[in-house]
Amino acid sequence: MYFDHLAEERQDRNFELWLHAFLQREPEQLAMHLAKKHRKGKILAACLWKNGAFNVCYRVKYEDSTNVIVRFAALGRAVFRQEKTDNEVTVLRYLRQHTQVPVPEVYGTGTCWAGPYIVMGFVEGDLLSNVLKDPLKKEGRPVLNPRISDRALKIAYREMAYLVLELSKPQFSCIGALVQEGKDFVVGRRPLTFNMNELITSANLAPTDVPTSTFESAADYFEALAEQHLSHLRNQRNNAVTDEVDCQKKFVARCLFRKIVRNISVEHCHGPYRLYCDDFRPSNILVDVERFCVNAVIDWEFTYVAPAEFAYVAPWWLMLQSPEDWDSDSDLDDFLARYKPRLCLFLDVLRSCEDEKIAEGTLLDSQRLAARMEDSMESGLFWVCLAARYSSMFDDIYWNFLDKMYHGPFGSIEDRIQLLDEEERKELSGIFQVKMEQARKGILDEHYSTDTLVDL
Template sequence: MQFDHVAEEQQEKNFTLWMQTLQRESPEYLAMHLAATHRPGKPTAACLWKNGSFNICYRVKYEDGFNAIVRFASLGRTIYRREKVENEVATMKYLARYTSVPVPYVLGSGTCWAGPYIVMSFIEGEPLAELLKNPQEGGRPVLNPRLSDRVLRRAYREMAKLVLELSKPEFRYIGALRQSEEDFSVTRRPLTYNMNELATSANLPPQAFPTSVLESATDFFISLANQHMTQLQLQRNDSITDQDDCAKKYVARCLFRKIAQDISTEHRNGPFRLYCDDFRPSNVLIDLQNLSVTGVVDWEFTYAAPAEFTYIAPWWLLLQSPEDWESDLDEFLKRFMPRLRLFLEALRECEDERPKEGDDVPAVPQRLSSRMERSLETGLFWVCLAAKYSSMFDEI
């Protein structure tokens, strides 16, 4: 179902006004001031570093050679800005302490007149998607069809290492991480990518979303199903074309709400896995000399989620977001399946190496690679995508 173009235009106006205000108030000096607040030393220069989907980043250079990133959550692109920033800070600190995933070091965070921000260390590297994308395609990155299997396998292997590492942490509840004096725990609701989309582009009110952690995967899937139904009920524009279209969409959501009760059986009550809605090659930085990962960024929509999200095939193998896939399923699978086979080969190689690193290795049917492979056969891949993406629900 399409989002509400009126709501999107209003949020874009909010973003434009916020950006104009930020630009008028010397954002480089603001970034230097905030960096100096959280990291000792003398900042000497700052420049715009990245204008992303949800954040504006400035790179700050220090007299002693240190570089920091000051990242502002963009007004108009995200509704729950403070919650988003707090979740991302807790996630990066957790990953730095308990995993081998390379993430920026969090120097500090807070709120200034421009809104919530994070100050973190700068990581050298180029987005992996830049290496893999088709240079002849403009706009969002699309996988280069002329890439050799050798290059693609090497890139997928780096992604497979990260996927395996992210699959290790286990949690009792579904929700976002919070850091206390003692440790980290899941104590707040999951803030998902789709919640942000529904709030900004479909006018869904706060009461449409969870307000606390969820204790079972069934509760979570039912919550997602209810969000799809609420969008159909409350979105003011562009939701339906006529009475028949409305009836079809209503029936589909009723059926999905029923299916949601049985999506998770094996892991209904956990353990739940750490999952990032926006984990993809565009957010993985690499050294172009040896293709090794130097850092992974953009962790705002990360939460302990049903294990099924971890166990389905990666959606990012073609670089495109699910809403950009072609509507012809046969054409999509013709492109997707060879890439999935290549990725699973790389993932199995990484799984085979885990005993050398001292990790326990599950039996072959329980391995992550085996579960991902089965997800297309069982349909779990499509069910989870429909659950997570309102923009794809009706197409699926």
């Protein structure tokens, strides 16, 4: 389902206005001031550093050769900037204290006239995605080098496998974002996800259309994600549907998906739950190319405690591409044909790492992931979790993989409509007219004032 072009244009304008104001007010001086506030020492200079999708970053150099990054959450790229920043700071501190995952040190955090910021240690290294990407593809996002040897790929996958195992070990009793209470870390806020940010910024959903609290059971959380997909279809005013048949298929898919997820979490419905990062991938891994080891994992803003199923499915990042890019050049079946050999290679490496960690006494046999990930492709759990987490890919995933798996061969949309309950069929009868009226008006609902948006 395409996002709302008017919503995306508005957020682009918000970002451009924010960035223009930011660059007009000596951001290097601001970065040096904030760095010194949280890390003492004589500062020599500051310069613009590599920006991410949601942040603007400055590198600050000290006389003692220390470097820090001052990272500003960008207005128009992230809507809940303060929440996003608070979540990432807490996760970074938790990971440094309770895991072996290497992450930058947080020197401090706060809010300035430009919005929330983090001052953190600068880590040298090359992005793993740059090491693995196709050098012949000059434009767009990186894709895996099709000519890379299995030996080279195994070395990279081994480093990722260690991180995946380490990240999956912490356990929690409910689903949501971590907060720090004294020396303890507990789940105390709603799970702020990458998809929630996309729906607010690019589909113009209201705050009430996304989760607002923690969850006690995985079943409740999966159903909330399914309801979020329905809210997306109902409330995105523009670019939501193309015609009545398209509208029917999108509504039916969301209703039937809601039925699927009600029974998807059986073994782990009441926990324990696992720490999960929506944006964990090679593009956020800094490596020392000479020794080929991980120096740090960065960009933890959309990290939360999630259903165990999220940690147990095969990783989506093996080909470097994000799910929304999978069918940009071909269909999903073609992508899957290229993905499966890489998955087999990764699982072989993961099993070897599991054996090694168990022999060392740093991993329990019950914490193995490889067999669960392999099974997730056969059971369809891989596609269920992916569909739950990605609104932009939902319809392609549902109709390509889930519908036939759960409801048998597709005959006609009328046959699928018969699987809906009476209330769903009643809504279906009128939803196309609602979508046409929304699109005819060509407007956006206003959910935030400018002042409120700046303060979020």
